[in-house]
Amino acid sequence: MRIDAIFTDLDAYTLDPTRPRAQKIGVWGNRIIGFDDELDGIDADRVESLGGATVLPGFNDVHCHTTWFGLTLASVDVTALPGGLPDVYAALEKAAATTPSGEWIEATGYAHRDYDGQYPDLARLDEITGDRPLFMRQTSGHAAIANTEAMRRAGILEPDFEEPVGGKVVRDAAGHPTGLIEETAQTLVQDLIRPYSLDTVVDALDLATAYYAKEGITSFGECGIAYGWIGHSPIEISGYLRAREEGKLRARAQLMPQADGLHPIAANSADGFGIGLDAGLRTGLGDDLISIGPVKFFMDGALSGETAALRENYAGKDHPGYLQDDAEVLRQQILDTYASGWSLAVHAIGDAAVDAAIANIVEAQKRYGRRAVPNRIEHAALVHDEHLATLAEHGIVVTPQAAFADGIGDGMNASLGPARRHLIYRAKSFVDAGVPMAGSSDRPCADGNVLRGIEAFVTRRTRGGDVMGSAAESLSVDEAIAAYTIEAAKASGQGADKGTLSRGKLADFVALETHPRNVDASKIAQIPVKATVLGGNYTHQTP
Structure with a gap:
């Protein structure tokens, strides 16, 4: 019998009580076909050594925003900048210098608690951006900061403007918008981009x-x-x-x-x-x-x-x-x-x-x-x-x-x-x-x-x-x-296919330098990921 791959030189914690540990994993058709002695006498198209790594079932983040995250990687990042609001303004000035007149500037990662509870000054944002509309998302995603041009385009500055259900345009004591827009009110600006x-x-x-x-x-x-x-x-x-x-x-x-x-x-x-x-x-x-x-x-x-x-x-x-x-x-x-x-x-x-x-x-x-x-x-x-x-x-x-x-x-x-x-x-x-x-x-x-x-x-x-x-x-x-x-x-309703390393389940796993139990709890995040395997194929591998 010949299968697709055998992963060797590993210490797998399967999380399956019927076989808690394994040293070899066999893969056929994107799924696990067997472990250790079950693979004796079986050939494989690939034999992959994981260099003694600790192997766990692949990690599953059940609530994230992947497209949004990918967009942030290409946006102006204003997350907890060390110099405070002056650094935020500087990052936006740099973006404005390369953004054509009238085009959007998108930024992400603002959290007022990282800036002593302060929000950027709307007049300063307008001075930096000019006729370029600005949409800067807060880290939570439940609020954003817009400049005057963006609010003008969204109709927020119109005298007959009515706030949408489930949202708010935050205003100062005189009733003027501050640039902070909450919850569903963000859609008014976002729909100009999307x-x-x-x-x-x-x-x-x-x-x-x-x-x-x-x-x-x-x-x-x-x-x-x-x-x-x-x-x-x-x-x-x-x-x-x-x-x-x-x-x-x-x-x-x-x-x-x-x-x-x-x-x-x-x-x-x-x-x-x-x-x-x-x-x-x-x-x-x-x-x-x-x-x-x-x-x-x-x-x-x-x-x-x-x-x-x-x-x-x-x-x-x-x-x-x-x-x-x-x-x-x-x-x-x-x-x-x-x-x-x-x-x-x-x-x-x-x-x-x-x-x-x-x-x-x-x-x-x-x-x-x-x-x-x-x-x-x-x-x-x-x-x-x-x-x-x-x-x-x-x-x-x-x-x-x-x-x-x-x-x-x-x-x-x-x-x-x-x-x-x-x-x-x-x-x-x-x-x-x-x-x-x-x-x-x-x-x-x-x-x-x-x-x-x-x-x-x-x-x-x-x-x-x-x-x-x-x-x-x-x-x-x-x-x-x-x-x-x-x-x-x-x-996710997918327990029959993933979550443990078990025969018949998808061959998804992560290879770590060591088990998280083996380090101080404050150092778990620093454990190197040596490889990630999806359906028996590498999506990430370090030498």
């Missing part, structure tokens, strides 16, 4: 997934495509197909359409169809490389910008954030979508939003049953003890981002105050309660390196030396690895 061309989308996926390969990522969930302020083109799926055809997609993608695109479908009345996408497209379509996942809904905003919907006011503030629409409107949209065969991925960060998300998902499941691809709460940033048993009973997945600890952990602690901070991005409580919990980064809103995410699950260390929320929510190294492998696969 839709991006398929060439642009494919180039972004090429850059982004090459980056993923260097970090051991073999699967990801693209959380919110095609529609709304988070999408890039109404034909964004075609961009993924083209990237695949051109060899520019280096990881398996589960695509989650943004709910803004859903609309009534004229199906037969006997089908009980609510709202959906044309041709009956729904969760479950696709193959091992590209598949359609849940629909992404926004219940609220972000803690970093204090737009997430809380039960009580933010610490020291006179407001509790807000939902993206009327609560009953959101509920009916979710029920109608689920009735049409879609699984749900509901963005809910504040505890008021989490209350509504859980109630809506439970109601949908009671009416129409569970789905092969589980329903999820994206972020689940403020979950009370009273919610844990309900989440576990109904199999609702949560996707908290431990990676937020470094960039915005201190700010979130301050926004919630000492009495509520223990609720922030819980992890151990989910694991102990039996709540399905998958690892994710929300990249580019946070560092998407999975090893850094594992480290953050273990240490929860913030940039200021504190811990995000409570130290009691820290995971063990093994629990954190499971979140990005076994649990991530289950959360």
